[in-house]
Amino acid sequence: MTSARHTAEGFWLSSVDEVQRTPAARGSIELDVAIIGGGFTGLWTAWHLKQRDPALAVGIFEGGSCGSGASGRNGGILSALWDTLPTLVDHVGADAALSLAEASSDAIRAIGRWCAQEGVDAHYEAHPMLEVATSSAQVGRWESAVKACAALGVADRYRAASAEEIRSHCDSPVFGQGAIMEPAATVDPARLARGLRRRVIDAGVQVYEGSVVDTAEPAGAGVRLRSATFDVRAGSAVLAVNSRAAGWPGHRTRLSVTSSHMVITEPVPEIIERHGWDGAPFVDHRWLLHYCRPTQDGRIAIGWGGGSMGFGGRMTRELQVDAYSTAAAVRGLRRFFPDVEPSMIEHMWGGPIDVSPIHVPVALSRGPIWSVFGYTGNGVSLSYLMGEAVGDAVLGRPKTPASVLLDPPGLPRFPPEPLRQVGGNIIRRALIAVDASEDAGERPGLLARAVAGVPRRLGLNLPR
Numbered sequence: 001m002t003s004a005r006h007t008a009e010g011f012w013l014s015s016v017d018e019v020q021r022t023p024a025a026r027g028s029i030e031l032d033v034a035i036i037g038g039g040f041t042g043l044w045t046a047w048h049l050k051q052r053d054p055a056l057a058v059g060i061f062e063g064g065s066c067g068s069g070a071s072g073r074n075g076g077i078l079s080a081l082w083d084t085l086p087t088l089v090d091h092v093g094a095d096a097a098l099s100l101a102e103a104s105s106d107a108i109r110a111i112g113r114w115c116a117q118e119g120v121d122a123h124y125e126a127h128p129m130l131e132v133a134t135s136s137a138q139v140g141r142w143e144s145a146v147k148a149c150a151a152l153g154v155a156d157r158y159r160a161a162s163a164e165e166i167r168s169h170c171d172s173p174v175f176g177q178g179a180i181m182e183p184a185a186t187v188d189p190a191r192l193a194r195g196l197r198r199r200v201i202d203a204g205v206q207v208y209e210g211s212v213v214d215t216a217e218p219a220g221a222g223v224r225l226r227s228a229t230f231d232v233r234a235g236s237a238v239l240a241v242n243s244r245a246a247g248w249p250g251h252r253t254r255l256s257v258t259s260s261h262m263v264i265t266e267p268v269p270e271i272i273e274r275h276g277w278d279g280a281p282f283v284d285h286r287w288l289l290h291y292c293r294p295t296q297d298g299r300i301a302i303g304w305g306g307g308s309m310g311f312g313g314r315m316t317r318e319l320q321v322d323a324y325s326t327a328a329a330v331r332g333l334r335r336f337f338p339d340v341e342p343s344m345i346e347h348m349w350g351g352p353i354d355v356s357p358i359h360v361p362v363a364l365s366r367g368p369i370w371s372v373f374g375y376t377g378n379g380v381s382l383s384y385l386m387g388e389a390v391g392d393a394v395l396g397r398p399k400t401p402a403s404v405l406l407d408p409p410g411l412p413r414f415p416p417e418p419l420r421q422v423g424g425n426i427i428r429r430a431l432i433a434v435d436a437s438e439d440a441g442e443r444p445g446l447l448a449r450a451v452a453g454v455p456r457r458l459g460l461n462l463p464r
């Protein structure tokens, strides 16, 4: 059995030094751009704005401390959009999809360069990303994306790989053939969030921590943000509050909220060495996937993307601390690495996932207010891209490749609550059943398969 700590904030944040919160917002404040939320999205938006125009008055209003949300708690895997290329082509066309996926690769490299240039030791390591079949049912699920890359002349970005090649990076007994995506990278997310927070403050951004914004409304030519203790007037605002966006006016059917949960071992360098693991992060090809990576101090971190559904934008405890979901992560870990004992697990945690109807993040505008959400578990690198695109939109600058994700036409909507949570949990249970049967080498039942396919039939591209 395990005596692991199970907390909301998780391992990474508990292993970096505490920071003193910046003073909370008070009274009347005037800004050019007000950003709500100090995770990667808010921080990168502020960073890009200040790079474009150092004289701009930019403020971040963060309810807790910057990086204390999903940004400081995730798997720290930076991946690009090549495995989503068919979906992107459907939504934005081939040329724009290609530019966007290329920009997602560039974002991964840019974060590495940023860490080097800014002297932020976020444990950034460049590696290819392995996408592995761990049951016969998963074999070939990468094919449509591999073909789409080849058809657009970028076969090297995402390509099929033999079991031997996959196992030359990490030799797990359940690894079969798969696909390899390049570039990719890993970071310690809390170190990246803390380093970015520091550099943003150094760049002159006014960061107000412990400052929850209650409302943001267009007012005159600009926007007004309010809480009981402060009142902000700004030219524009960016709402970067992750899953909580689902509780904001105009967003209730725009995103859906689920959760992901992780565990991390004590240092086990001998196990990593025994499997010849070179540091490449991997995901399996289940519907509710596992994602896994080693750390620089020889731990193994693994997450499972099958946590329960949220209700609207509410931040419930189950979205962050969920024994069922961490047990699923442990089962995945022991399947990949049978030599990991449950007693080696040191910490467990989780957090909300903001699910986009098209599987990639979007930004929507309401007058001078932009909201960014929908990373669907893939925000560490894409927040850099979205921050840049939204920053440029706020400044009225020329479009970037990610601008196709700003106010995209024809965005499907989710059903309203409580239907969304009830229906989402039924679909989740079906996906869990399908994955369990496939892991056991059995054909899933007809009902489970039918229910698991409902989102796709509704035009929602959710799992994976």
Ligand SMILES: Cc1cc2nc3c(=O)[nH]c(=O)nc-3n(C[C@H](O)[C@H](O)[C@H](O)COP(=O)(O)OP(=O)(O)OC[C@H]3O[C@@H](n4cnc5c(N)ncnc54)[C@H](O)[C@@H]3O)c2cc1C
Binding pocket: 036, 037, 038, 039, 040, 041, 042, 061, 062, 063, 064, 065, 066, 067, 068, 069, 070, 071, 072, 073, 074, 075, 076, 077, 078, 079, 211, 212, 213, 214, 240, 241, 242, 243, 244, 259, 260, 261, 262, 291, 303, 349, 350, 351, 352, 353, 375, 376, 377, 378, 379, 380, 381, 382, 383
């Ligand atoms: C367990 C887990 C593992 C993950 N693993 C990966 C991974 O390996 N790779 C990957 O790319 N992505 C991963 N993700 C997703 C990734 O963490 C997110 O997409 C990304 O961090 C989103 O950043 P954000 O700034 O949008 O949100 P957050 O980091 O959640 O920031 C939002 C901030 O807004 C603040 N806030 C909310 N409401 C208000 C308000 N009214 N006023 C003021 N402040 C407010 C919150 O306090 C919070 O700090 C994972 C997520 C989880 C939960």
